Amino acid sequence: MAYDVVIVGGGPAGLTAGIYARTRKLSTLILEAQAVGGQLSWLYPTKSVYDYPSHIAIEGKELGDLFVVHARESGAEIAHEEVVDLKRLKSGFRLTTKSGAAYEAKTILLAMGMGLFEPKRLGIPGEAEFEGRGVEYRVRDRHEYKDRRVLVVGGGDSALEIALEIVASAQQVILVHRRGEFRAMEKNVEAVLKSPVKVLYNAEVTFIEGDDRVRRAVVYDNRTLKKSQFEIDGVLVNIGFEPKSTPLPRWGIELEGERLIKVKADMSTSVEGIYACGDIVSYPGKDKRIVTACGEAVTAIMSVYKHLRSPYWA
Numbered sequence: 001m002a003y004d005v006v007i008v009g010g011g012p013a014g015l016t017a018g019i020y021a022r023t024r025k026l027s028t029l030i031l032e033a034q035a036v037g038g039q040l041s042w043l044y045p046t047k048s049v050y051d052y053p054s055h056i057a058i059e060g061k062e063l064g065d066l067f068v069v070h071a072r073e074s075g076a077e078i079a080h081e082e083v084v085d086l087k088r089l090k091s092g093f094r095l096t097t098k099s100g101a102a103y104e105a106k107t108i109l110l111a112m113g114m115g116l117f118e119p120k121r122l123g124i125p126g127e128a129e130f131e132g133r134g135v136e137y138r139v140r141d142r143h144e145y146k147d148r149r150v151l152v153v154g155g156g157d158s159a160l161e162i163a164l165e166i167v168a169s170a171q172q173v174i175l176v177h178r179r180g181e182f183r184a185m186e187k188n189v190e191a192v193l194k195s196p197v198k199v200l201y202n203a204e205v206t207f208i209e210g211d212d213r214v215r216r217a218v219v220y221d222n223r224t225l226k227k228s229q230f231e232i233d234g235v236l237v238n239i240g241f242e243p244k245s246t247p248l249p250r251w252g253i254e255l256e257g258e259r260l261i262k263v264k265a266d267m268s269t270s271v272e273g274i275y276a277c278g279d280i281v282s283y284p285g286k287d288k289r290i291v292t293a294c295g296e297a298v299t300a301i302m303s304v305y306k307h308l309r310s311p312y313w314a
């Protein structure tokens, strides 16, 4: 059976598209490789979101879960699958997944966000050894840091947000930043400087040690080369993400670079029957936010619907 629409990616864009597709009674399948809820559930589950209308403040995972429940209740099917190949058939498309499964679709909606990625590592002794035993790359649950002494490594917005997120319950939070000043948003910098977070500028972690888990780390000042040792319970590294290889360039769609899909105002791509929405799309003035991803998903589904009903729907 060919689905009316198969949506690749189960983040805010893909799940909203699923909800809207079901209001038009389209048979809908969402394929998600990593975590349903997208970046909200995987990357910042306990960070608060303050700009999603109707929720003054809501944690990432909670908002992501609400999207998932809504999509499922609407009748969209969701499967845990990584799409690796997309082929055009005489009519419609066939998607193949890493598990070897194949799905047929009359139309495709690509909502793959920033794609699949993994955290950048520091590449220092002890890091790999203690990964999962004190060394982490994202906050899965801020309550795990209660009464802990934690080094947060990084100087961008998400490192600052992580430090702010855990500082209320942690015993001590030390932010290790390799530059002499922050390049993050003024709002975050101001909040960190007003908070109990201790900031080490021009500082780099060079060594992580422990026994069954992390116990201490060595930090050096990259101007004076002076080394200091800190007794700690955890190291949270947040120095960015490295994208895993993307299948997009093989799919014959017009791209912007390797990872962004060029779309028209109706969210159609250069290939008839394939649409895209969310962080993965590129157009002048594009803003990567949850609400914009949701808005684009509605437009994309309206275009899918018109395509499927053509020429009977204007």
Ligand SMILES: Cc1cc2nc3c(=O)[nH]c(=O)nc-3n(C[C@H](O)[C@H](O)[C@H](O)COP(=O)(O)OP(=O)(O)OC[C@H]3O[C@@H](n4cnc5c(N)ncnc54)[C@H](O)[C@@H]3O)c2cc1C
Residues within 6 Å of the ligand: 008, 009, 010, 011, 012, 013, 014, 031, 032, 033, 034, 035, 036, 037, 038, 039, 040, 043, 044, 048, 049, 050, 051, 052, 081, 082, 083, 084, 111, 112, 113, 114, 115, 116, 158, 277, 278, 279, 280, 288, 289, 290, 291, 293
């Ligand atoms: C630290 C951080 C904080 C943020 N805070 C906010 C905020 O407060 N407010 C706000 O509005 N925005 C915020 N954003 C941005 C917001 O999270 C994104 O704009 C939003 O998640 C985009 O939704 P999306 O569905 O397009 O992509 P994503 O959320 O990235 O979802 C895409 C999904 O597609 C899946 N996928 C990728 N490739 C495949 C494949 N081949 N097969 C199957 N599945 C695949 C991925 O696993 C992912 O789950 C933040 C972003 C970050 C990084």
